[in-house]
Each structure stands twice: as structure tokens, then as C-alpha cells.
Amino acid sequence: xxxxxxxxxPCGDHFAMVQFGDDASIDLNFMALGLTAILKEGVxxxxxxxxxxxxxxxxxxxxxxxxxxxxxxxxxKLVEGIGSVDxxxxxxxxxYIPALYLDSETRWCIKDxxxxxxxxxxxxxxxxxxxxxxxEKQLVRVHSGTEHWVVAVCSTPGLPLMRALDPRxxxxxxxxxxxxxxTTLGAIGVGGLSTSIYTTPGPGGYNLIGRIxxxxxxxxxxxxxxxxxxxxxxxxxxxxxxPIDLEEFEYIEKRIEDGSYEFNIxxxxxxxxxxxxxxxxxxxxxxxx
Amino acid sequence: MFEVLKPGLETCIQDxxxxxxxxxxxxxxSGPLDHWSxxxxxxxxxxxxxxxxxxxxxxxxxxCFKKSNIIxxxxxxxxxxxxxxxxxxxxxxxxxxxxVLELKSAIRGARSYIAFSGGGIDVPEFLGSCSTFxxxxxxxxxxxxxxxxxxxxxxxxxxxxxxxxRIMENCRPxxxxxxxxxxxxxxxxxxxxxxxxxxxxxxxxxWKVSPKSNRVGFRLEGPEWTFSDKATNKAPxxxxxxxxxxxxxxxxxxxxxxGQTPIVLLNDTLTLGGFINPFTVxxxxxxxxxxxxxxxxxxxxxxxxxxxQAEAKFISQLCKEDSMEFxx
Numbered sequence: 178x179x180x181x182x183x184x185x186x187p188c189g190d191h192f193a194m195v196q197f198g199d200d201a202s203i204d205l206n207f208m209a210l211g212l213t214a215i216l217k218e219g220v221x222x223x224x225x226x227x228x229x230x231x232x233x234x235x236x237x238x239x240x241x242x243x244x245x246x247x248x249x250x251x252x253x254k255l256v257e258g259i260g261s262v263d264x265x266x267x268x269x270x271x272x273y274i275p276a277l278y279l280d281s282e283t284r285w286c287i288k289d290x291x292x293x294x295x296x297x298x299x300x301x302x303x304x305x306x307x308x309x310x311x312x313e314k315q316l317v318r319v320h321s322g323t324e325h326w327v328v329a330v331c332s333t334p335g336l337p338l339m340r341a342l343d344p345r346x347x348x349x350x351x352x353x354x355x356x357x358x359x360t361t362l363g364a365i366g367v368g369g370l371s372t373s374i375y376t377t378p379g380p381g382g383y384n385l386i387g388r389i390x391x392x393x394x395x396x397x398x399x400x401x402x403x404x405x406x407x408x409x410x411x412x413x414x415x416x417x418x419x420p421i422d423l424e425e426f427e428y429i430e431k432r433i434e435d436g437s438y439e440f441n442i443x444x445x446x447x448x449x450x451x452x453x454x455x456x457x458x459x460x461x462x463x464x465x466x
Numbered sequence: 467m468f469e470v471l472k473p474g475l476e477t478c479i480q481d482x483x484x485x486x487x488x489x490x491x492x493x494x495x496s497g498p499l500d501h502w503s504x505x506x507x508x509x510x511x512x513x514x515x516x517x518x519x520x521x522x523x524x525x526x527x528x529x530c531f532k533k534s535n536i537i538x539x540x541x542x543x544x545x546x547x548x549x550x551x552x553x554x555x556x557x558x559x560x561x562x563x564x565x566v567l568e569l570k571s572a573i574r575g576a577r578s579y580i581a582f583s584g585g586g587i588d589v590p591e592f593l594g595s596c597s598t599f600x601x602x603x604x605x606x607x608x609x610x611x612x613x614x615x616x617x618x619x620x621x622x623x624x625x626x627x628x629x630x631x632r633i634m635e636n637c638r639p640x641x642x643x644x645x646x647x648x649x650x651x652x653x654x655x656x657x658x659x660x661x662x663x664x665x666x667x668x669x670x671x672x673w674k675v676s677p678k679s680n681r682v683g684f685r686l687e688g689p690e691w692t693f694s695d696k697a698t699n700k701a702p703x704x705x706x707x708x709x710x711x712x713x714x715x716x717x718x719x720x721x722x723x724x725g726q727t728p729i730v731l732l733n734d735t736l737t738l739g740g741f742i743n744p745f746t747v748x749x750x751x752x753x754x755x756x757x758x759x760x761x762x763x764x765x766x767x768x769x770x771x772x773x774x775q776a777e778a779k780f781i782s783q784l785c786k787e788d789s790m791e792f793x794x
Contacts, residue, residue, distance in 0.1 A: 186655035189746035190774035192717035194655040201703045201712050213490070228489035228715030230738055235715030238488065240775045296663075313623070331738035334492040334602045338713065338738075358525075369703060376492075396592065396604035407604075408491045409592065 185249045191240055192442055195252055196233040201370065203340055204262045205232035206328050206448045209264040210413045212255060213402060221251045226343045229412055230329045230338075262393040262450055265448060267446035271324065273441035274374075276316040276418040277426040278387035282361045286385055289356050297353075304350045309466065313386075317420060320347045322385065322416040322466040325372050333379075335408035339372045339416055342453065344462035352382035360375030363389045365418070387418075390429040391438065400433070402440045409440070413448065467532040468582075470616040474527035474569065475624075478598035479587050479606035479618075482506070482516035484593040494735045495718065496597035496605060499681060500577050500756030501749075503541035505785035507581035510538035510558040512627030515785045518596040518705030521610075523579040526569020527612065529580075531561045536583035536627040537621065542575030542641065542757060556638060557793060558583075560629040572721045575641040577755035584621035601734060629794045636788035641751050645762045647754050649747060650769045650777065654700060656711070656742035659697040660723075667691075668721075668745065669766050673728070677760040682736075683722070683729040684755055686764065691726055697742070705740055713740045718748070719747040720745065730755065748774035750781055 179198040186194050195212065198205040209229040216227050223242030226233040259265060279301055287300050297303065299327065301313035310316050313426050323343035329339055341347050351366040356449040357380055360366070364375045366383025373383055376393045393410060402409065412418070419441075421429070431440035482504055484497025484573050498504035498521050520527070526544040538558045539546050546553050547568050555578075556626065561567065569578060578678035589596050598606025607618060608729040614634045619735055647713050657665065667689050676685035710725045730747055732755060742756035745766070747755075758764075769777075 186744065187652060187746075188655050188717040189719040189770045190748035190771060191751070192719075192746070194715070194717075196714075198654075198703045199712075226485050226487045226489045228717075230714045233574045233714050235489070235717050237486070237717070245771050247579065279591055301577060329713075329715075329738060330490060331713075332736045334604075336492050346691050396602060396609055405489075448761070 183253075183411070184251065184418050187245050188235065188240065191238055192235045192243060193238065193248055193252075194233055194261050195236065195256075198232050201231045206326075206340070207265055207267070208256075208259065209234045210267060211259050211262070213412065214267060215255050215259075221248065222256070223248070228331070229428055230331065251378045263454060265312070265450040267448045267450070268410070269446060270412060270414045270442055270444045271417060271446065272414050272421050273417050274389055274391065275421045275429055276321065276365060276389050277423060278423055278428075279313055280388040280423075283364050283385035283388055286357060286359060286361055286364065289359065291354070292317060292424045294355065295356070304348060304384050304386065307350055308348050312359065316386065316466070318466045320367070320372070321418045322346050324417050327410050327414040328371070328413050329412050330410055332407060333377050333395070335410065336376045336391065337374060337410045337416065340370055341457065342415065342457070343370070343464060344399060344457050344460055345464050351383050353384070354382070354422055356380050356382040360385070361388065365389060390426045391440070400438070415448070467527040467616065467619050467621060468635055469532060470527060470612045470614055470618070471530055471566065472528040472736075473611060473613045475520045475523050475525040475752055476600065476774045477527045478597055478611050479518050479589055479695045480521045481518040481586070481596045481600060484597040485593045485599070486604070488593045489737050493593060493602060494733060494737055496595070496599045496733050498577075498756065499733060500541050500579070500639065500753035502753040502785065503577070503756070504579045504782050506633050506789070507538045507540040508554070508586065508785060509538045510540070510556075510631055510633065510786060510790065511581045511583040513583065513623050514728075516725065517581070519579055519581040520584050522569055522580065524771050525571050526578055528566060528568040530566050531563055533603060533616070533621055534560070534562045536625070537561055537567070538581050539578055540571040540581075540633070541578040542633060542736075544569035544572050545576045555700045556633040558627065558631040563707065564671040569653070574591065574643070576759050577756045582620035583625040583627040585623040585625070586620065588619040588622040599734060610726060612618070625742050631790045633789055634791050637784045639757070642762075645759070647758060647764050648760060649751050649754055649764050649766050650774060651745045651747050651766045652769060652771055653745060655746070657744045659691050659694055659742045660744050661694045661710075664692045669768055673764040673766070675758055675760050675762045675764065679730055679760065680692040683731045686728045688732065691723060700713050702745055702766055710740050711740055711742050713738055716743070717746060719749065719752070721745040721747065749779060750774060750777035760785065
């Protein structure tokens, strides 16, 4: 539920949290990213950083420059200035990410978990099944049939949390319980209503459906795209997965290695929340690709 | 400039306040846990308080100097020696090329800071900071703790620093002898997810530091938590455990409740997750985590945001030249 007015709470001496509602409806994230975009322009002196998520933003501030109470007042004014969420227009790039769906490495992760921790169905089959899709091939068609909204870049460096924008491609699935102890780098996972990509190998709970050959961050800043910014994605970007085969996956890996890979990003578009919502209603959520 | 003879236990380059402005990209700030001792070490050698210096954890390194330098060691007592002779903490010390500085195990506290004159350690900045983030393999010296054979540059700038300066005793942090710490804490952001009983219990109980504590977070052992209606009666997307919530940003200092285990999130934390944060430890208290060891006991003391900020300002005031005196 969206709150009538956002909820503010302090988090220690130099953070504050703004919460727009208490569920995961995408409107709340649009508000969080709308506020984040304004704060990044430096409109409040003393704000040092913003950490947006599904329905909230954590703001870091310098208490030598602004008090908590003044910060809250300024944030309230900004939120009032945004007004209706439908009026928000956000900068939003489209980032095309090649994806090898149903790959052997994530298949191995699932098999390993099944053998060592808890027996489970092959994740893509499981996700297809509980979403009433015919099979994993349709899952690939549905998952790659939509733009995925980057809700937040968070948790570990460069890791995107994403939500499908096309209602015909909404998927939902329970996460692993207990979690996996190991996930391969670049794995595409779905869990709850979200999609994520593992930017570091390690534990995880999302259902694994494929793998990407490109890095989403690079601390060594080898490739030109990481020179100014070490992570590829921003919150409010839209990600489009491009299904590829193993041969192309290996080709892209080589081009990443020698630095000649051309990242496919378009940066001329704006995202209108109102126009998106009208369109989403018009297509409905019953049809599937 | 110095060569690493023995690295110690995950000795890393840090600066203060670390990487600011990178939470939204998934990077925590890193930086020294005990930023009070860290800043004092820097001012002793004539640097500004935040310059890159070494954070030594539990077991210190051995370093061979390749150039003359003024250094200072502050924080935990790791029994430092220079060419085998004891050297004091909290003082600026002249070292010469070829001399060996050796730190051993911490006999009190847990983290010791070595600062170098001439602007501190000279490594490239990553996202505006020289702080090492080991999990992210970035910052500091090649994104990792120092290791044997590393040659590290530390004297980029001219310096008019001098030996024989000391931090006055009343300006230093006092490392608890009885290993029991009073730690200030602010309520929120999710204090309304626990019930009144649990709120009071948190503030009145002994919390023991688990051995599974590090720069990512300090796990605490103590009484059971009980929850309010907000935690037990919520939309299903929040998750099934009372301590689960829809993923939200994690500020450092958050007392992050994972099921029944509180973890105080520190400088190398994950930046987001799906557990509630009923309380948050303010920055003035972080040095206490830096100087505590497993099995130490914490007692939390509720303060207002304004009181917490006043305390942080008070410590910053102490990290200035007025806190120094001549040894002779």
C-alpha cells in the first residue's frame, strides 16, 4: 500500500530513510527513483549519497551541513514537487544483454544443490510449471520478451534487481530454501517477482535460468565502458535480454577478453510512468508470448 | 616507501571517510573501523586526518622502510618494535631507511593504525577513495590486503612533520580493560517491527560478540527477539520470517536482524537486503567495534540522533592538532 505521505525515519547519525509504501508495487519504486534522480542533481546541500530500493530510499547526509529535521523538511518538499507518480519522467537507457538461457553451468549449480542439499526440479522447468507455461522454451520466450526495469543496483557491486515491465511476461517463483552455497558468475536468476544477475560467484536463492557472457562491473576498469563508472547498469535503466547460443556466448567472451566487445546501450529515451501504466493496462496480463 | 616482510592478518590500506557516494552502485564505504585512532595517527605525522594509512587487524605486519619517514601507531597495542626496540603508541616516530618495524598480536583491543607522513600511503583512488574493499577486490593496494614482498609508496609530498609529538591521554579512545562496552544506539528505522518487550530487552541485555564477526558485520549473541503486529501480519512479498521485509537499503551501523541473530552492519556491508533494522549504531561508536574481540560484551544505550551527532562532532574535535603535546 502506498502511504498518503512518505514515512521518514532516522538511521543513526548520518542516514535517513524515506519510505513511500509498505509493499513491492512498482509505483513505489518509481517514486524512489524519481526522488533519487532529483537528489543526484545536488538540490539539497549536505546530501552525500542515495541508496534506493523497492519502496524506499536511504539518504546519507553530512550533519555538519544539514540537520535531520531540515533534511526531512527538504525531502518532503521534493516529494510534494513530484506530485502524482504518473507525472514522473525518468532518464532510462535500454541496455541489451546477451543471454545464454538454459546453459550448462547453471544447470550444474542446480544439479549440485539437488545432490548435496535438497532434491529439486530443474529450475527453468519449475518456474515454467508454476507460471502455467508449456515448458522451459516458453519460459525463455517470456523472459526475453520484455524490458526489465532496474529497481536498484545493490547488495554486491553492480548487481541489478529488476522487474519485468510487460505484464504478459510477469513471472513469480519462490526462492531456494535453504539457499544455494554456490552460484556461478553471470547467472541469471528469478525469484519473487524479480530477476537478478550474479555479479560475484557465491551463495544465492534465485532460480537459475541462464547466464550472461559480459561483466556488469569491473574494478580493474579495463574496458572503456567502465572507465568513468565501474558498474554497467543504473537504477531506472531497462534491460533487454538477447537470447544467444553457446557459440555466440564464447565469441562474446573472447571479445570481452580482448577489449573489442561493443556494449549495446541506447541512451536517448525517457521513461514516462504515466504512458507506461496506460500501456500496461491496455495489454493486460492474461496473454503470454 | 616500505617493503612488506610479513603481512599480518589482512592488513589493508584504508582512508577516511572511505568511498562516499557509491551505495547506489552496490559499494559500501569501507574505511577504518576505529576512525578515531586512525585520524589521530594521521595528525601525529602532519597529515590531514583522513589520509590513506594501514589498518592492522589482530596480528600486525613487519615492514622494512626504504626511505626515512615519520610514522605513528595508534589504537590497539600490538607491541610494536623498531629494529627490536619497543616503540610507543600515540607518538610520532622517526624511522630511517633499512629499519624494520614489527607489530605482533594485539594484547588489548584489535586494530592498530600505522600512518606515514607526506600525505600517507600513495595508491590510486577507486571511486574517490583509497580504501580497500576485500570482498569487492577493489581499492587500496591492488584491491587486496598487503602481502609479503609488496613495495608500497608512502611519501609523495614534502612534509614538515616531526618526531616527538604525542596525543594527550584524554584525547584518545579508551579500550575497555574488562572487555565490556557501552555502545550508543539510535532507534529506527524498523523499531516498530519489534514489540515493547523486545525493545526493552535489547537495551537492557548483555550481547556477546560472536567469533563470526568482521568488517562486514558483527554478529551478536543474546536473548530471543519478539515482534510486533507489523512483522507478523504483513504482505506476503515481505517474506515468511518476522524479521523479513521487502529488500531495502542498509545503512552502516544498522542492527540487522536475521531471524533471531542481530548483525551490526559495518564498513564492508552488503548495501541492501531483506531483513529489518530495528536500531542503528551511530558513527561515534564504530571505534568500539574496531577495538573489540570475540566474546566481548556489549550493552546498548539509547540516544537521540542529535546526541549521537554531538558525540561524533566531539570526537572530530579531538582529531585535531590541539590534542598533541611534545614528549619532551
